Amino acid sequence: DAGVIQSPRHEVTEMGQEVTLRCKPISGHNSLFWYRQTMMRGLELLIYFNNNVPIDDSGMPEDRFSAKMPNASFSTLKIQPSEPRDSAVYFCASSLVGTHEQYFGPGTRLTVT
């Protein structure tokens, strides 16, 4: 069975550019989570969706970050404009509503120069 799919796996961009990260959750899962991981701050929840609806975006750092989930099988996280401090690994995870186990994708390693 396919797990959570993320693309791209690596992204290197210059400050000021727009970055779009993509995620396909596990089929049948109805919760989707976007995380950011850095050495200093660990895993931080940015936003999560239930049944394609954003439930809590309190972790989104600022207006430069936005996330969408147009259907049950696709979500995007966009950063515009990107800054060097956005450099991190961005994970997408999915789960079934009512359960706590989250299945993570392989992550996107973002470097903003």
Add this chain to the structure above:
Amino acid sequence: RKEVEQDPGPFNVPEGATVAFNCTYSNSASQSFFWYRQDCRKEPKLLMSVYSSGNEDGRFTAQLNRASQYISLLIRDSKLSDSATYLCVVTNAGNNRKLIWGLGTSLAVNP
């Protein structure tokens, strides 16, 4: 104070050793607790849930002490393949769908 605190380590142990990690959490209203494992440059994966009565899965034993607000993970007969970062995870007291993550404890099992 961080919501979930762990000793970052690293813990360096020989194969076959027993090693224990502790984790403390700040919100007494948190209801669910987990250990995740993350290999170097990989994604986190659920290792085990932690139940109030304590639970065991093979060589791994997890325990919860609600009064002292700490969680522990014991690994017996450690293997080289146990080398990883172990993340302590707690549900947010106000929103049980949100997970609060510790920074992790690094374990290196040496031959």
